Amino acid sequence: MKNRFNRRDFLKLASLLPLGLSAPRLSRILDAHALAQEKPKNVLVIIFDALSAYDISFYGYDRQTTPNIDRLAKRAVVYHNHFAAGNFTTPGTASLLTGVLPWTHRALNLNSKVTDPYVTKSIFRAFNDYYRIAYSHNGFANTFLKQFQNDLDELIPRESLYLESYDSLISTLFKNDDDIASVSWVRNMKVNEEGSAYSLFLSHLYERLQERKIESLKPLFPRGLPTTGLVNPYLLETAVDAMSKRLSEIPQPFIGYFHYMPPHHPYRTSHEFFNVFKADGFKPIEKPIDVLADKISTAQPRRRTEYDEFILYCDREFGRLYSYLESSGLLENTWMLLTSDHGEMFERGISGHGSRVLYQPVVRIPLMIFEPGRQAGVDIHEYTSAVDVLPTLAYLTGQKPPSWTEGVVLPPYGTTNPNRNVFVVQALDNAQDAALTQASTVLVKENYKLHYYFGYPEAPEGELVKLFDIKSDPEELVDLYSSKKGLAIDLLSELKGKLAEVNKPYL
Secondary structure (H helix, E strand, O other), X not given: OOOOXXXXXXXXXXXXXXXXXXXXXXXXXXXXXXXXXXXXXXEEEEEEOOOOHHHOHHHOOOOOOXXXXXXXXXXXXXXXXXXXXXXXXXXXXXXXXXXXXXXXXXXXXXXXXXXXXXXXXXXXXHOOOOEEEEEEOOXXXXXXXXXXXXXXXXXXXXXXXXXXXXXXXXXXXXXXXXXXHHHHHHHHHOOOOOOOOOOHHHHHHHHHHHHHHHOOOHHHOOOOOOEEOOEEEOOHHHHHHHHHHHHOOOOOOEEEEEEEOXXXXXXXXXXXXXXXXXXXXXXXXXXXXOOXXXXXXXXXXXXXXXXXXXXXXXXXXXXXXXXXXXXXXXXXXXXEEEEOOOXXXXXXXXXXXXXXXXXHHHHEOOEEEEOOOOOOOEEEEEEEEHHHHHHHHHHHOOXXXXXXXXXXXXXXXXXOOOOOXXXXXXXXXXXXXXXXXXXXXXXXXXOEEEEEEEOOOOOHHHEEEEEEEOOOOOOOOOOOOOOOHHHHHHHHHHHHHHHHHHHHHHO
């Protein structure tokens, strides 16, 4: 039997030692020949949850929400028509991490997991020779990180980057039932927006105890501290600082996946950005209430303003992160990618995400690739998908893209295909192990975007089809289904054919 000490073993051992010892000394002793070759590049994936390209000033939004990202994008490869695979965290994140669409990985429901075949088919398995580190504020995203933990060298505990809080006790005590325990905790201990809670005595006692712990921070966040839902207060600064420090300590090459909660609801920006857009005269385009808007929101203007101000908080912290990575020298040897898991919308009677609709604000997300040494920006306008991230990162680091992915290598690195199909899928209420009978789907091809909703009682005869030219009508105001019915029928036939294909194993 051969007992060869390979790079995988070296990385694991090196992570346990001080950086000053592990890098120079062990590399010379244990793997001098391998490390004498050109060093592989690191990979760093940064996710800001629920960040819509629609509300980013670099992509043409009227409010200046991202001054730092706007500046830094001038030295990045920027994708202007990039689509999430779903419209909420579970399907969107799973597709980003596995390189396959929701109807394939089957993480369809709130906080569900990928099916067994994809437990070993993630971005972390694809980078098996790298030191693999990950963190997420978001519990739904953290579900996947736990599922892929055998392919991680380091999963930073979610609660470790929360502020010291009585809420974090719940995450610690009930690690395997975190979400259920959090719901119970919120119901009994937290006073909601209407001023009530299940337990009046305990909730008010809790508030007094908790306020003592965060009293000094309250002036910094006029709308309240950022939280993951109604529990677990955190500061984005804390997470950015911790990540920056850890990346300077771990062995290289590494792949890091860091999924931050902002600008996800609740939209609680710092004092620096509080009310900066309150009276700016911004007037969004009026759009009709959608037939699938199940709960009509009447607070869209206020919530959009709060969301935009929260984006400024993310932008500031991304600027700090970039400056640290640049000054430390890490960017010289790192492919860094900035994106999101899905978008957010404040139109058609809907606020937020996770509804049944798939309009541009909730599915068109940012994607920027910061290439080592690149100083001039490149703009890519082809339609691209979240499932393209995994094969592209593999290709950029000199590896063969995994055979299981449904994505392609992104331009300008791969071949452009103007006839390529881009899909988005939401099947929140569909059973994981059943054919899709109620779902929202989108097919984007050339300049056209076909919406196909089926299985909903609000849809006439169980189906609803819309067609938009998103190049000439990016706001999706003019439904072309009647005027271009031939094209719509062709695209619908193609989409239904794909649905029949993915449903076949579950029939």
